[in-house]
Amino acid sequence: MSAAAASLAPTGGQKDRVAWLAVPAVGYLAIVYALPLVFLLARSVTGPEGFTLSLFVQFFSDPYSWRVIWNTLRIGLLTTLVCLVIGFPVAIAMARAKGLMQVALLVAIILPLSIGVVVKAFAWQIVLRRDGVVSQFLVGTGIWSEPQRLLFTETGLVLGAANVFLPFMILPIYSVVKLIDPRLSEAGATLGASPLYRFRRIFLPLTLPGLVSGIAFVFSMSVSMFVIPSLLIGDRFQMLATLTGRSFLLMRNEALGSTTAVVLLVLAVSIVVASSWLAKRLGGTQ
Amino acid sequence: MTETASPAFLDVRKAAKAFGATTVLDGVDLAVARGEFVSLLGPSGCGKTTLLRIVAGLLSSDSGAVVLDGVDISAKPPHHRDVGVVFQSYALFPHLTVAENVAFGLEARGAPKDEIRATVTRFLDLIHMSALADRSVRALSGGQQQRVAVARALAVKPKLMLLDEPFSALDRKLRETMQIELKRLLREVGTTAIFVTHDQDEALMMSDRIAVMNRGRIEQLADPATIYKRPATPFALEFVGLSTRLTGTVVEASGEGEVLIDTTHGRIRAPGRFVAGSPVLAAVRPELMAFGETAGENTIRATLSDVVFQGSRIQAHFEAPEDRPIQIESVAGIPGGAVPGAEMALSWRVADTLLYPAPAP
Ligand SMILES: Nc1ncnc2c1ncn2[C@@H]1O[C@H](COP(=O)(O)OP(=O)(O)OP(=O)(O)O)[C@@H](O)[C@H]1O
Ligand SMILES: [Mg+2]
Numbered sequence: 001m002s003a004a005a006a007s008l009a010p011t012g013g014q015k016d017r018v019a020w021l022a023v024p025a026v027g028y029l030a031i032v033y034a035l036p037l038v039f040l041l042a043r044s045v046t047g048p049e050g051f052t053l054s055l056f057v058q059f060f061s062d063p064y065s066w067r068v069i070w071n072t073l074r075i076g077l078l079t080t081l082v083c084l085v086i087g088f089p090v091a092i093a094m095a096r097a098k099g100l101m102q103v104a105l106l107v108a109i110i111l112p113l114s115i116g117v118v119v120k121a122f123a124w125q126i127v128l129r130r131d132g133v134v135s136q137f138l139v140g141t142g143i144w145s146e147p148q149r150l151l152f153t154e155t156g157l158v159l160g161a162a163n164v165f166l167p168f169m170i171l172p173i174y175s176v177v178k179l180i181d182p183r184l185s186e187a188g189a190t191l192g193a194s195p196l197y198r199f200r201r202i203f204l205p206l207t208l209p210g211l212v213s214g215i216a217f218v219f220s221m222s223v224s225m226f227v228i229p230s231l232l233i234g235d236r237f238q239m240l241a242t243l244t245g246r247s248f249l250l251m252r253n254e255a256l257g258s259t260t261a262v263v264l265l266v267l268a269v270s271i272v273v274a275s276s277w278l279a280k281r282l283g284g285t286q
Numbered sequence: 287m288t289e290t291a292s293p294a295f296l297d298v299r300k301a302a303k304a305f306g307a308t309t310v311l312d313g314v315d316l317a318v319a320r321g322e323f324v325s326l327l328g329p330s331g332c333g334k335t336t337l338l339r340i341v342a343g344l345l346s347s348d349s350g351a352v353v354l355d356g357v358d359i360s361a362k363p364p365h366h367r368d369v370g371v372v373f374q375s376y377a378l379f380p381h382l383t384v385a386e387n388v389a390f391g392l393e394a395r396g397a398p399k400d401e402i403r404a405t406v407t408r409f410l411d412l413i414h415m416s417a418l419a420d421r422s423v424r425a426l427s428g429g430q431q432q433r434v435a436v437a438r439a440l441a442v443k444p445k446l447m448l449l450d451e452p453f454s455a456l457d458r459k460l461r462e463t464m465q466i467e468l469k470r471l472l473r474e475v476g477t478t479a480i481f482v483t484h485d486q487d488e489a490l491m492m493s494d495r496i497a498v499m500n501r502g503r504i505e506q507l508a509d510p511a512t513i514y515k516r517p518a519t520p521f522a523l524e525f526v527g528l529s530t531r532l533t534g535t536v537v538e539a540s541g542e543g544e545v546l547i548d549t550t551h552g553r554i555r556a557p558g559r560f561v562a563g564s565p566v567l568a569a570v571r572p573e574l575m576a577f578g579e580t581a582g583e584n585t586i587r588a589t590l591s592d593v594v595f596q597g598s599r600i601q602a603h604f605e606a607p608e609d610r611p612i613q614i615e616s617v618a619g620i621p622g623g624a625v626p627g628a629e630m631a632l633s634w635r636v637a638d639t640l641l642y643p644a645p646a647p
Contacts, residue, residue: 181375181377183373183375183377184377184379184380186344186364186371186373186377187371187373187377187378187379187438188365188379188390188394189343189344189363189364189365190342190343190344190364190365190367190369190370190371190439190444191365191370191390191391191394191438191439191442192365192366192368192391192394192395192442193365193390193391193394194365194394195365197394201390201393201394202379205381206380206381
């Protein structure tokens, strides 16, 4: 698709002129996003005597910092994994569904995006309580012997976060699967390939760009989430984003806050860069 | 290939398929001998692709059986059938190179590495694409993609090859080249093939036998010469080649299997057995007709409407309803330089007359 689009795109000067359409967006982002980031970055490398990396040295030499980084990565990975395991089959089912069924599924995926994260997190608080539906269900089916609280546990956090981020896993996979010609699998079958072999050699490679972007979306969003952990797990458990927030809002420790913010930023940016590089490489063969 | 002597290699028995209320295949029987090249010829929507998909196992039939090489494969999934398919859209694997596409089937079957390499080399050579082995299939022309699709299907040496209008996307010149190349390839590999087309010239040129399909049934299955010279039904007659067609009523049936017919353009005789009063359709191929009267044979009179020059011969059309045209092909040209509007006599041999019950309007 990208090759066709490129070959059909207007060439030379005209293409350059089209780029001007992005100016308002770039300007807006520069003012509300890039500028504060520059201040933040500057703050993290300035000490009383000007430029210094001492804040970072201090941060990385504290074992607590490493625990926070590990918390962040672990929750990010688990959330991504849950989204992948649930979202991949859903995306396939949606892409292969016909007519009204497909529309209904799409609406079911997209509509929840219009509900604010805070609302969803509060809803999960109710669901995950000791007397919440999850607990009641597990006790009722005999899996748990007595009611337990999932709220303020890592399991509860991952469940809640996965729920919020699931559409961002499903939609990119769905859009890629939808473009795969079902004849390809049939062709594989007539060549003697079993369903599993076809999945591995035809379906998976063609779906990979979608998988990569879904994983990148969910992972980068879940390592930087703030509201969800604040409401579902509380202060005892810190991730990079919550620590940043606390530093600025509660502890008035701008030095620590800007340091953790930059660490988080570097983490998120490297995920996005790595995944778009990967998607481009994989997408180049599709 | 004889029609009945050897037991069929592929035997499709009473295959039926309906999508909802529409019957797409109406109990199709098709027997193909080993090594034979059979074309399925028919108009769009008559069920050709559906029949192929049932044979390949990509679609299950509502009833009937598919027997290949003595084994009933009706219940087998496609990957256990050993039936290769060349899809109309080619369906090449876009993420693989030319060589990887050709190797796919062998790899899926777990063939040894050096055997795969040798086979791929051989097939790329056969389709004259060795130089493009490592090219992505997305960077190929239509004709090249088509060749890769054929090589990919043939590389696993399937018992049976099914080709669904593989040339329909190609221009005329390339099409003719590909027709010859495909026949050569199939001969070299020795594969039995069913070839779907709605191009009658393609079918007549390439096939050992042709199955003329209409509305989910095979109306006639015979060698190309028989299909052309003795169409079994009015549909087969109209679908393949040109013809002069006259409707009429039998007025008298003689003892020698000949009937006398009153047509809109005069009284003619034709071989056939019908009782007096039957409505019939009489027809004759235009190249078997001649200008002028011939004593003892059929003669009609018609008004010339149009003359088309076709290089080696001319085609003359006469005033008649569109579904019952009167046309003649002649190498000699129009006698006496007759112009449109002239009434002319046309004649042909009684024995060349084809006769059918009149099709329902
Ligand atoms: N999955 C399906 N659902 C409903 N109807 C179908 C389906 N597949 C095919 N048909 C119908 O069955 C009929 C036969 O289709 P088929 O594809 O076999 O025709 P065909 O002879 O291959 O035509 P063409 O020359 O246009 O390819 C058509 O009327 C088509 O609309
Ligand atoms: Mg078809």
